[in-house]
Amino acid sequence: MANNNNNNNNNNITEVQNQPFIINDLTLISPDRSSKDIGKLKESIEVAESIYYPNRVQLYDLYHDVLSLDGFLRGIIQKRIDSVLNKKINFKKKDSKKDEDLTDLINGQKGRDIISLLIESKLWGTSGLEFVIGNKLQFHEIPRKHIKPEKGIITKSQYGLSEQDGYKYEDMPFVWVIGKKTDLGLLLACSMYAIYKRGSFGDFAQYVEIFGQPVRIMKYDAYDTKTKTELKSLLDNSGSSLAMMIPKQAEFEMLDGKTSNGDGKLQISLKDACNEEMSIAILGNTETTTSSKSSGYAQSKEHGEQQDELTISDLIFVENLLNSDKFKSILQSYGYDVDGKFEFELDLDLSKLKLRMEIDTFVSEKVPISDDYWYNTYGIPKPDNYDELKAKMEEAKKVNIAEPVNKSNTKKEKTDNKKGDLSDNSRQNFINTFFSKLADFFDQAQH
Structure with a gap:
């Protein structure tokens, strides 16, 4: 790594060391885990999109809720992030040589954590990092509920709305906030389906609880109270499954939906439909995560290519952020030589x-x-002694070109000798001469 005792870097460190860390000055509140429904989602969006007093707290609490309880959503999000994390990235100097220090840093755990937050800014709409001044790169993640991208501030309280309640992060050299002012993230498109799917699972669980075991029905004479009492005692002491007691004189009919939904496919279809919509929102396709009944090799290949295009877009997005002036100035404060750029190694x-x-x-x-x-x-590394090897290849080409000419001349001399010999006018000599000329013709055509 470059010398950490550089005077300019030390001056920068001295100037900001006395400033308090934002993360230590925030009043943190745990996410709201109350019941969420479509009504609350709509209300959260309206508050987040308010022109004068926008606040994403309620919406981000809902994001936390659906993300922590939906395994499918977490899986496809991690799949998209891993598609970027699993690509090796190098820092190339202007002479195309690799900087080992920055390459090791960005491929290490801290670099992977930074890249993950960059991708998550597409999912949540924003991400924030506060870097710790020192000799080694360290950072804290800024809670998203305190970031107000519409105002360009980080508030001490998650409900703060003005610059007096916090800090203007654009003026802070070691605070890096990623995201557009009006972007609420891809999770906005997934939240509705996650809520519907949760309700479908609840209905499915209730369906199984009610109709997943036999229903015990006992009938008694309406005027025989003693029999009724004995039957009730029997039902109470014979398990907890669904039981009913009705008078013999009463008509009874159970409409349980088994005729049209005997195997629960109604709830399963709704669950699968919600999963497909979320998969399209996050991955741009469905067949790379789940397989439909009508899917085949061609369809899966097409969807895989679509996801490859999305991954390439994410790689370019991350490259641009890592090569931004903001991140490079932060790396430079730790003593790194940033005269170059980050580049992914593409498969x-x-x-x-x-x-x-x-x-x-x-x-x-x-x-x-x-x-x-x-x-x-074709991803071939250029050798250091390229000019020397290139000169040898050019010499070898000249030799290879010259050899066929010599062979042709030799054949021509032999043919000329045969032409000069006119003493043999036999049939065999005529045939030999004809085929020799024919061979010379095609040999010249090839060259």
Whole structure:
């Protein structure tokens, strides 16, 4: 790593060390875990989108609630984040050489945590980090309920609305807030389906509880109170399953929905529909997480390519943020040399590369293509002694080109000798001469 005792860095550290950490000055409140329904979701959105007094507290509490209790939603979100985390990223200097210190940092646990928060800003609408001044990179995550992107402030109380209640983060060099002012995140599109799915599970559980075991029905004579008392005692002492007592004279009919929903497919269909909508919102497809009855290889491949495009978009998004002036200035304060940029190592699709190589090879016969294009397109590292190896290749090409010419000249000399020998006018000599000329013709056509 670069020298940490640089005078400019020490001056920057001295200037901000006396400032209090925002995270230590916030009044934190645990998320609201009360019951959530569509009415509360609508109310939360209206408050968050208020023009004069926007507040995302209620909406973020709802996000916490649906995210912590919906396993499918957590799974697809983690899948999208892992698609970025599993790609190795390097810091390349201007001479294209890799900086080992910054590469190790961004691929380490702290770097992975930063990248995760960057991706989560798309899900929540915002993410905030406060970096700790010192010799080693450290940071705290700023609770999102205290970030007011519409006002550009971080409030001490989650219900604060003005700059007097907190800090203006754009003026703070070691506070990094990511997100657009009006973006409420992808979780907004998933919350409605998560709430509906939760209600469907509740109905399904009640259905199983009521109709998942036999119903005991006992009939008694309406005027025989003694029999009624004995039957009631019997039912009370014979288990907790559903039981009914009715007079023989009464008509009884149980409309339980078993005719149209005997196996609970109604609730399962609603659950699957909600999962599909959430999968489309987060991953852009359905077939890479679950498989529908009508799915096949072609459909799954198409959906996989759609998700690849979404992953590439996330990689570009993360690259742009890591290469931003804000993050580079933060890294520079820790003594790192930031004269370069972060770049992801992309996984090569061999089937696509094979087709592209055929096209590139054809194009290279028509117009010149630089060697750097081949290195960058096919992920081949450029050797340090490139100029030396290139010169040797050019010499080898000249030799290979010269050899066929010599062979052709040799064949031509032999043919000329045969042409000069006219003394043999036999049929065999004529045939040999004809085929020799024919071979020379095709040999010249090839060259």
